[in-house]
Amino acid sequence: MSRDTVKKNIEAAAETTQDQIETLRKQVEQILNDYVNPALLQAADRTEHAVANARKITDHEIENVSTRVQSRPIAAILISAVVGFLAGRFSK
Numbered sequence: 690m691s692r693d694t695v696k697k698n699i700e701a702a703a704e705t706t707q708d709q710i711e712t713l714r715k716q717v718e719q720i721l722n723d724y725v726n727p728a729l730l731q732a733a734d735r736t737e738h739a740v741a742n743a744r745k746i747t748d749h750e751i752e753n754v755s756t757r758v759q760s761r762p763i764a765a766i767l768i769s770a771v772v773g774f775l776a777g778r779f780s781k
Contacts, residue, residue, distance in 0.1 A: 758765040
């Protein structure tokens with residue numbers, strides 16, 4: 690084999706490889722656009738809804754506790770003292 694023939698074979702192989710890489714890149718992009726991106730968007734949407742629901746529940750519970758403390762302040766102070774005492778005893 691001459692140098693020219695080897696050079697042509699290498700150039701042809703490089704060109705074929707480059708074409709295959711480009712085809713694979715297009716296929717991967719198509720898969721990402723068709724399947725992965727919509728799935729990620731759906732997961733993000735579900736996560737956003739879950740966070741919003743958790744915030745609503747938290748706000749509601751904070752309001753409930755606040756209302757209970759305002760309606761029975763002495764009981765709230767006694768409960769807080771007992772919880773603090775127990776937490777102190779168990780942390781040793």
